[in-house]
Each structure stands twice: as C-alpha cells, then as structure tokens.
Amino acid sequence: MKLATWNVNSLNVRLAHVLKWLEENPVDVLCIQETKLTDDKFPTAAIEAAGYQVVFSGQKTYNGVAILSRLPIEDVVKNNPRYEDAQQRILAATIGGVRVVCAYVPNGQAVDTEKYIYKLGWLQSFRDWLADELAKHPNLAVLGDYNIAPEDRDVHDPAAWEGQVLCSDKERAALQALFDLGLQDSFRLFEHPEKTFSWWDYRMLGFQKNKGLRIDHILLSAPLVARCEACIIDRAPRKWEQPSDHAPVIATLVPA
Numbered sequence: 001m002k003l004a005t006w007n008v009n010s011l012n013v014r015l016a017h018v019l020k021w022l023e024e025n026p027v028d029v030l031c032i033q034e035t036k037l038t039d040d041k042f043p044t045a046a047i048e049a050a051g052y053q054v055v056f057s058g059q060k061t062y063n064g065v066a067i068l069s070r071l072p073i074e075d076v077v078k079n080n081p082r083y084e085d086a087q088q089r090i091l092a093a094t095i096g097g098v099r100v101v102c103a104y105v106p107n108g109q110a111v112d113t114e115k116y117i118y119k120l121g122w123l124q125s126f127r128d129w130l131a132d133e134l135a136k137h138p139n140l141a142v143l144g145d146y147n148i149a150p151e152d153r154d155v156h157d158p159a160a161w162e163g164q165v166l167c168s169d170k171e172r173a174a175l176q177a178l179f180d181l182g183l184q185d186s187f188r189l190f191e192h193p194e195k196t197f198s199w200w201d202y203r204m205l206g207f208q209k210n211k212g213l214r215i216d217h218i219l220l221s222a223p224l225v226a227r228c229e230a231c232i233i234d235r236a237p238r239k240w241e242q243p244s245d246h247a248p249v250i251a252t253l254v255p256a
Contacts, residue, residue, distance in 0.1 A: 002025075004251075005249050006246060027070075034064060039057070042066070094137070141220050156211045166215060189231060199246045
C-alpha cells in the first residue's frame with residue numbers, strides 16, 4: 001500500500017500536475033493540501049476518471065484538503081471535533097484498514113503573532129484528537145503539510161532559520177508531542193542524502209539552489225512502522241512548469 005501527501009498550492013492551477021503524477025505514480029492514497037477550492041468547484045469527475053474515489057473539504061482562496069483513493073473510503077470525518085475552526089484543514093477516513101488523516105497545519109506567519117498563537121493552539125487540539133484516534137485506530141497514518149521542520153538537518157541553513165516560524169522551539173515541541181503519542185516520522189526510518197527537502201521558496205532560485213525545508217511528513221503508528229519499507233520525496237514535479245512549491249512524499253507499506 002502506497003500512501004502519499006502533497007501540498008499542491010491550488011488544485012485549480014495544478015490539476016493537470018496531479019493527474020500526470022498519479023498516472024506515473026499510481027499510489028493507493030494521495031492526501032492533498034491547499035486545494036483552495038469551494039466544494040462545488042472540486043474537479044471530482046476528472047479525478048474519478050483517473051480511477052480514484054475522492055473526499056474533500058474546501059473553502060475559497062485558502063486552505064482545503066482532499067483524500068484520493070483507489071480503495072473504498074469509509075467513515076469520513078471533516079475537521080477536528082475538539083476544535084471549532086472555520087478553516088478547512090483536516091480530513092480523516094478509513095482506507096484498506098488504515099485510518100488516514102490528511103492535515104494542513106497552519107503556517108503561523110511569524111513567531112509570537114496572532115497566527116502563530118493560533119497555530120500552537122491548533123496543534124495542541126490536534127494532538128489531543130489524534131490521541132483519541134490512535135486509541136480507536138491502531139493503524140493510523142497522519143499525512144500532510146505540517147509547516148514544521150523537525151530538526152536542523154531538515155533546514156538548508158539552520159543558523160538563518162533559528163528561532164523563525166517553521167523552525168521555532170515551540171513548534172518543534174508541538175510536533176514532538178505528536179511523536180510522544182507513539183507516532184513516528186516515516187522518512188527518518190530510512191537513510192537519505194543530506195539536505196533532502198520537500199519545500200522550496202519560489203523566490204531567489206530556492207529550488208535550483210536547494211534552499212529548502214522538510215515540512216511535509218507522513219507519521220505512522222507502531223503497527224504501520226513495522227510495515228513501512230520505504231519513504232521518499234519525489235522532487236520531479238517541482239521541476240515542472242508552474243509547479244507547486246512542495247514535492248510529494250510517499251510511504252510504502254507491505255501487507256499486514
């Protein structure tokens with residue numbers, strides 16, 4: 001079973017990229033973030049024509065999440081029942097015996113701003129809800145754009161980013177709280193080249209110079225860690241014309 005996550009930074013702009021990528025990489029499940037579409041505008045027909053079922057939760061201009069699956073999608077939950085939020089950032093569903101959570105964590109804008117405080121509160125409630133989900137669903141996978149680089153080795157220039165949003169101590173502590181539930185970063189189960197990232201700024205040749213961050217993650221519960229045989233970041237779509245600033249992350253699970 002292959003699970004993938006990708007912040008597409010506007011599905012309206014990058015639907016062709018998603019369809020091309022799925023044709024070349026027929027994963028079983030793809031979680032996407034920043035669809036930036038209201039539900040009535042979602043391209044359901046095109047995705048179903050590609051062989052995928054889909055559930056989505058969107059809003060105009062910002063945010064929005066979706067889960068695409070080649071397997072039946074069951075028991076769908078939109079948003080965090082513990083956290084009242086008008087922003088559409090979470091979808092959960094059971095697929096092939098795995099509880100899949102697609103999450104778009106708030107960016108936070110800058111340390112100590114109102115949006116940063118919102119991010120930390122959101123993450124605390126997310127952690128509490130995931131504890132409930134994990135108790136009900138031992139096979140839990142949490143995929144998405146976390147907007148947090150876990151360690152300095154996930155940052156192209158740790159000194160320049162020290163204390164900044166996406167790399168601050170409080171954000172990393174909030175991510176550690178998810179690890180403390182028993183979830184593991186699937187990427188770090190394996191050896192990878194240094195300076196392997198999932199996001200690069202559009203500005204100042206960020207991708208060309210590999211000035212990136214690893215902020216897109218697939219966290220797995222212990223039973224899924226035991227089944228995980230690979231986790232990679234696919235840089236190829238970042239080279240396409242008018243790309244998303246994020247690259248897909250893919251985890252491969254062997255059958256139970």
